[in-house]
Amino acid sequence: MAHGSETPSAWVQRWGHLIPAGGAVLDVACGHGRHMRWLAQRGHAVTGIDRSPEAIAAVAPLGRAIQADIENGPWPLDGQTFDAVVVTNYLWRPLIAQLVASVAPGGVLIYETFAEGNETVGKPARPDFLLRPGELLQATADLATVAFEEGYCDHPPRFLQRIVAVRKPGTSPAEPARFQLDATE
Numbered sequence: 741m742a743h744g745s746e747t748p749s750a751w752v753q754r755w756g757h758l759i760p761a762g763g764a765v766l767d768v769a770c771g772h773g774r775h776m777r778w779l780a781q782r783g784h785a786v787t788g789i790d791r792s793p794e795a796i797a798a799v800a801p802l803g804r805a806i807q808a809d810i811e812n813g814p815w816p817l818d819g820q821t822f823d824a825v826v827v828t829n830y831l832w833r834p835l836i837a838q839l840v841a842s843v844a845p846g847g848v849l850i851y852e853t854f855a856e857g858n859e860t861v862g863k864p865a866r867p868d869f870l871l872r873p874g875e876l877l878q879a880t881a882d883l884a885t886v887a888f889e890e891g892y893c894d895h896p897p898r899f900l901q902r903i904v905a906v907r908k909p910g911t912s913p914a915e916p917a918r919f920q921l922d923a924t925e
Contacts, residue, residue, distance in 0.1 A: 748778040763823025769830035773799035846909035857899035876903040
């Protein structure tokens with residue numbers, strides 16, 4: 741299977757309906773673009789960021805492609821916000837607050853990565869790359885949590901933590917924001 745043609749994360753697919761129609765999406769550590777491709781096919785303007793020149797060359801036809809070392813250099817999208825920020829299989833704690841700040845009003849953060857316990861079944865195994873219990877809930881406290889899961893999946897074996905959280909739009913208290921839990925309802 742070619743890089744980028746892998747199936748998008750089931751978590752991203754499940755919650756992708758919360759991204760505003762035609763909304764701008766940032767895919768962090770996008771790799772070869774499995775999520776960018778899936779989101780672009782659904783009419784979203786996609787931006788991918790990755791440090792690999794090969795990955796950026798692969799995703800360039802899909803939308804905006806930015807090669808940057810976001811762990812050792814400045815955040816290249818300072819002040820920009822997106823209707824969705826998607827992060828899978830990536831954790832760099834000093835960047836989490838910036839990712840949360842990159843979610844526009846009415847936008848959504850869809851985040852899924854490895855958690856403590858993963859060191860017992862495979863890689864990553866270093867604590868620097870494994871979320872602590874409830875860590876995404878704490879990091880997204882300024883957003884409204886729509887869904888959160890933390891636990892073990894066995895195909896392939898891994899411990900995960902994942903969250904879907906929205907930045908509420910400026911709605912009136914009389915009309916609360918509504919975030920559909922199931923795209924089929």
